[in-house]
Amino acid sequence: MGIHPDANRSVLVNIILLPGFNPGPYTGAGNNTYLIHAKTGSGVVLIDAGTGDQRHIRAVRRSLSQKTIDRVLITHGHSDHIAGVSALLSEWPGIEFLKMPWPVSDERYPVAWKSLADGDEIEVGTEVLKVLHTPGHSPDHLSFYCEKDGVLFCGDLLVKGSTVVIPANHEGNLVQYLSSLARIRDLNPRRVLPAHGEEIGDVVGLIDHYLEHRRQRDADILDALRGAGGSGTASHIVGIVYKGLSNDLTQAASETVLAHLYKLKTEGRVCERSDQNGAVWECK
Template sequence: MEHLAFPTVLSPGIAVLRADNPSEMTLEGTNTYLLFDPQTTQLSHDTEIVVVDPGPDMPAHLHALAAFDVQMILLTHRHGDHSGGIPLLHELTGAPVRARLAEFCRNAAPLSDGERLEFCATTLRVLFTPGHTSDSVCFVREGQQGALFTGDTVLGRGTTILEHPDGTLADYLDSLARLSALADMPLHPAHGEQHAGSHKLLTAYREHRESRLEQVRVALAKLGKAGADAEPAELLDLVYPDLDPRLAGAASSSLEAQLHYLAVNS
């Protein structure tokens, strides 16, 4: 195995190792987080850690994680750029894996909403936050050094897709409201930049969704249709006039979610 990458320490008890899987959907790559005792003065390969999102099935990335004393592996949701590394990392470390869906768990039960996980002098609270996918969860590190790990529910920049019909806009708006009700704290997304606070970004996300819904309403009016009668392809150019063609599928999925929301809530 070639030289192993070493994580970047972000703050006491939190480090990140980014997978080398950049794309228009994953931005610079998947951020895998290593959580450890906040009182630990220096991260070393002897440090006990919990992994949040092992990332894709990329051996170099997974061996770099396995070089630490992995106590547990947590998953924010099922997509392969987050979950693909589970089999190999579990094999390398023997660490239990917990996710909302039982099919991704190894030697452990599925996560429960509101559950508190105690490890490495740290408490993590589990929050179910469906919308991006139905199985999406976020993790809140409790205590004076609070932190929010959002998976793909909130990205470091840009906006996330809603994988309709599995992910719905109603669920997503409820999830954003749930996160906004938390104290302002550092936000650590699975893709993109870190954020010193959560409230500003969450507010921007809610405003973006409301603005996008208004754009869809205007587009429907131009077509003379209601949400229940329109197809995403009819609205794509009206709502996303400068869309990168590589993102057409993601935009269509989000339009499906918006049309469904308007049809149900009209």
């Protein structure tokens, strides 16, 4: 827990970074949640709920001092961002929980969700957070932008020093993800605070790196198919492109390869057919 090292660079809102205490192979050091309130006016917002770890709840309580949380904004329905809603609700029964609907996720949690959509504005004291729909990592993925301060809370859209998994078997979509990246590149926020890892200093540089990485991945996958005589299964491609990857990350690699294959199919560069091994992908 602590004040974000760069918190004083925000002019209009105070931002307190509260870690979720859930490190792991898919969460890195664990999730970041952000408690924010405007420097003028009342109202406290928490961005992302953590997982309900009592150390997180205690840290939130300490940071609030005598205040309460008015709203919890969820960037998206993956469990490391949302599973803490029940623990937060039992601690602060008046909280409103807001997110973009994604029934397969939302129905798992016993809270009365309020819907958010692209372009909505959320008041935080005298300031406003603008809701940006940035799908691709998940269909319901939102980013929150404090326009006057130039601060973007980007959820899992960007992670410094890493790329983002596109879970194609769970409604991840690489075409949408690339278009979300382009939108944030155009926005060019002054500060970007992610749900995992450190603050992102050079957002345009990171996005350009991501775009190049995805182009290279497309090329690697097409090369793997050509090297296999023009066709192969997704798991065959994973074995070539991610040679030597540890077992606990293979699932994520499979999802990502599939996300690229669906994108390449949309672009007419590969086609998919079924045989006794399941889906087989072919170069065009």
